[in-house]
Amino acid sequence: MARFIVRRLIASIFLLIVVSAVVFLLFYVFPSADPAQLRAGRQANADQIQAIRESLGLDKSVIAQFWIYIKGVFTPLDLPGTDSHGPLYFGHSYQSNADVKDVIFSDLPATVMLVVGAVIVWMGVAIPTGIISAVRRRSFLDRATMITTLIFISAPVFWLGLVFLYLFADDVGLIPIFPGIGSYGAADTFAGKVGAMILPWLVLGLATAAIYARYLRSQMLDVMEEDYIRTAYAKGLPDKRVIMKHTLRSAITPIVTLLGLDVAVLLAGNAILTETVFNIPGVGAETFNAIKRSDLPMIQGITLFGAFFIVTLNLVVDIAYAYLDPRVRYD
Amino acid sequence: MGASAELVDSDFELPPRSPGQLFRARFREDKIAMASLVFIGLLVLMAIFAPLVVSIVGGPDPDARDTGALDPLFATPTGPSADHLFGVDQLGRDVFSRVVYGARVSLTVAFAATFFATVFGVIAGLLAGYFRGWVDSLISRSVDVLLAIPYLLLATGLASACTLAQTKGGGSGCLGGLVKPGLGVVIFVISFTSWTYMARIVRGQILSMREKEFIEASRSMGSTDARIVFSELLPNLTAPIIVYSSILIPQVILYEAALSFLGVGVTDKPSWGQMISDATPNFSTAWWYMLFPGIALVLTVLAFNFVGDAMQDALNPRKRRS
Numbered sequence: 001m002a003r004f005i006v007r008r009l010i011a012s013i014f015l016l017i018v019v020s021a022v023v024f025l026l027f028y029v030f031p032s033a034d035p036a037q038l039r040a041g042r043q044a045n046a047d048q049i050q051a052i053r054e055s056l057g058l059d060k061s062v063i064a065q066f067w068i069y070i071k072g073v074f075t076p077l078d079l080p081g082t083d084s085h086g087p088l089y090f091g092h093s094y095q096s097n098a099d100v101k102d103v104i105f106s107d108l109p110a111t112v113m114l115v116v117g118a119v120i121v122w123m124g125v126a127i128p129t130g131i132i133s134a135v136r137r138r139s140f141l142d143r144a145t146m147i148t149t150l151i152f153i154s155a156p157v158f159w160l161g162l163v164f165l166y167l168f169a170d171d172v173g174l175i176p177i178f179p180g181i182g183s184y185g186a187a188d189t190f191a192g193k194v195g196a197m198i199l200p201w202l203v204l205g206l207a208t209a210a211i212y213a214r215y216l217r218s219q220m221l222d223v224m225e226e227d228y229i230r231t232a233y234a235k236g237l238p239d240k241r242v243i244m245k246h247t248l249r250s251a252i253t254p255i256v257t258l259l260g261l262d263v264a265v266l267l268a269g270n271a272i273l274t275e276t277v278f279n280i281p282g283v284g285a286e287t288f289n290a291i292k293r294s295d296l297p298m299i300q301g302i303t304l305f306g307a308f309f310i311v312t313l314n315l316v317v318d319i320a321y322a323y324l325d326p327r328v329r330y331d
Numbered sequence: 332m333g334a335s336a337e338l339v340d341s342d343f344e345l346p347p348r349s350p351g352q353l354f355r356a357r358f359r360e361d362k363i364a365m366a367s368l369v370f371i372g373l374l375v376l377m378a379i380f381a382p383l384v385v386s387i388v389g390g391p392d393p394d395a396r397d398t399g400a401l402d403p404l405f406a407t408p409t410g411p412s413a414d415h416l417f418g419v420d421q422l423g424r425d426v427f428s429r430v431v432y433g434a435r436v437s438l439t440v441a442f443a444a445t446f447f448a449t450v451f452g453v454i455a456g457l458l459a460g461y462f463r464g465w466v467d468s469l470i471s472r473s474v475d476v477l478l479a480i481p482y483l484l485l486a487t488g489l490a491s492a493c494t495l496a497q498t499k500g501g502g503s504g505c506l507g508g509l510v511k512p513g514l515g516v517v518i519f520v521i522s523f524t525s526w527t528y529m530a531r532i533v534r535g536q537i538l539s540m541r542e543k544e545f546i547e548a549s550r551s552m553g554s555t556d557a558r559i560v561f562s563e564l565l566p567n568l569t570a571p572i573i574v575y576s577s578i579l580i581p582q583v584i585l586y587e588a589a590l591s592f593l594g595v596g597v598t599d600k601p602s603w604g605q606m607i608s609d610a611t612p613n614f615s616t617a618w619w620y621m622l623f624p625g626i627a628l629v630l631t632v633l634a635f636n637f638v639g640d641a642m643q644d645a646l647n648p649r650k651r652r653s
Contacts, residue, residue: 015475015476015479016479018472018476019476019479019480022476022477022480023480023485026485026488026489027488027492150633150636150637150640151629151633153632153636154581154585154628154629154632154633154636155625155628155629155632156585156588156589156592156604156607156625156628156629158589158592158607159607159621159625159628159629162607162610162611162614162621162625163621163622163625165614165615166614166615166618166621169615171615172615265481265482268481268484269481269483269484270481270482270483270484272483272484272487272593273483273589273592273593276592276593277611287484287487288593291487291488291491291593291594291595292594294491296488296492299484299487299488299491299492300488302484303480303481303484303485303488306480306481306484307479307480307481310478310479310480310481311479314479
């Protein structure tokens with residue numbers, strides 16, 4: 001087990017370095033625009049642009065720029081003679097000149113709060129729904145649930161957000177019961193922030209719950225055909241015990257993998273759509289603003305920071321999986 | 332023992348049916364999926380003949396600004412009326428016409444991006460599964476790297492980087508002008524981030540299939556690699572490839588809508604995601620402008636999802652999920 005963890009750890013660190021290189025390359029190769037000109041703004045003259053190009057190190061070769069970038073991201077120290085405050089130095093925003101890392105960390109609490117609440121909603125809805133649908137397979141309830149979930153899967157989350165706001169927001173809604181757009185930023189107390197998050201939690205939670213409920217149902221149906229489930233029934237165990245202990249235990253293991261990845265991707269900024277609709281000042285909304293202002297270091301930094309989340313949580317999931325599922329071999 | 336006598340009755344014959352026929356027969360049993368297929372057919376026709384559809388209903392051009400239709404006092408959008416079935420937007424453009432034309436962007440991106448993602452995924456999966464060794468390592472590790480990058484951020488970042496040059500008056504597009512801003516960038520970005528799933532599936536299938544006897548037979552008869560790949564392996568993969576690309580289509584439609592919503596999608600033509608984005612500032616008063624493109628999106632994606640699910644069930648009848 002220890003060897004397994006060490007090996008996965010080394011592989012993850014290696015993956016992170018490669019991912020950093022790829023993200024750097026993609027954002028270096030693809031844009032046709034000149035970063036120095038973007039940084040300088042519209043009214044800059046040629047000398048100013050040249051000065052900025054030198055200060056950002058854009059006149060150096062790709063390899064040299066990449067080396068500076070990698071050192072900034074991975075070295076734990078400030079680099080002498082540069083703006084770099086390592087580790088996780090992704091550069092400075094073209095727009096506000098703020099350190100990208102500082103901006104990300106100040107945005108993170110809102111995103112974490114959104115994702116944690118949404119996870120509670122989606123697991124709380126998906127697990128009972130998935131179990132009931134699998135047990136009452138082909139019943140009216142099952143069919144209705146499957147069609148409802150498919151509708152939720154087919155609806156864009158940002159549109160669901162608008163519809164929920166139209167129905168339930170306390171300022172503009174038909175049934176004004178929950179705080180609406182921008183209430184998170186306006187709330188001073190924790191209770192106020194929780195209230196502001198109810199609608200976003202419901203929207204993101206229900207949209208994702210639909211996927212999980214369907215997945216759990218199909219996993220349960222697969223497991224129910226296994227011989228050991230028939231054996232469990234045959235030896236007279238009560239239905240509840242067979243379903244909750246024997247079936248669910250095996251059916252839910254793959255869900256853990258899915259959950260780990262989804263949480264990572266959402267924390268990494270894929271909550272951008274929900275955050276944009278509800279105007280929650282999180283990492284995703286920051287990306288949205290960065291996109292509007294063509295703030296490449298910000299987009300690049302958030303993307304790479306997100307990759308760190310994904311790789312780390314993947315590692316956690318792999319290890320958790322090895323504990324949960326004794327069939328997993330450690331090599 | 333009449334039953335066993337019937338079993339050996341040589342006159343009794345099952346009509347021979349190919350796997351394709353079995354697949355189609357099973358698919359046809361699913362009424363919702365058949366209805367969805369008809370809906371998609373009509374949608375494609377509507378997209379192709381968008382000008383005709385709009386003129387039959389008597390709607391204006393999607394970009395025509397009917398400022399007379401705006402509220403005379405506040406110049407705000409007005410709701411559904413005889414002149415404008417679905418109302419008008421904040422510029423006085425007809426929402427119905429824009430929804431009809433919006434199908435063009437959604438469907439073009441859906442089919443094109445799915446096609447490129449599939450082709451690329453299949454090629455990568457084939458190479459990795461067939462040649463194994465360092466080719467496999469290179470491709471599989473590339474997939475790992477791509478999967479580690481949050482795809483929506485990567486996509487928005489690339490799309491905005493590619494669209495950037497256009498607005499700053501420099502060159503246009505990215506990769507030295509190879510990928511043009513607008514539809515080109517959107518299709519490229521979505522394909523670039525969506526091929527990994529297909530590659531993994533094809534690789535897995537090839538890995539197990541290349542050990543089968545018929546491949547060994549073909550190889551022992553002196554077949555070249557190209558012949559084995561194109562004449563022996565690929566024909567056996569058509570079914571899963573078609574099914575998994577049909578599952579990809581609805582995801583691509585939502586993906587395009589998300590990019591448009593974030594303002595990095597197609598901006599020069601009406602698209603559903605972009606309409607919802609435009610509707611966001613005043614959705615509470617102008618509900619029609621948010622509602623109709625959203626419903627169009629949900630129905631389209633739902634239809635593709637029903638078809639994809641039914642195809643998956645028809646391919647693996649043992650794993651029926653209904």
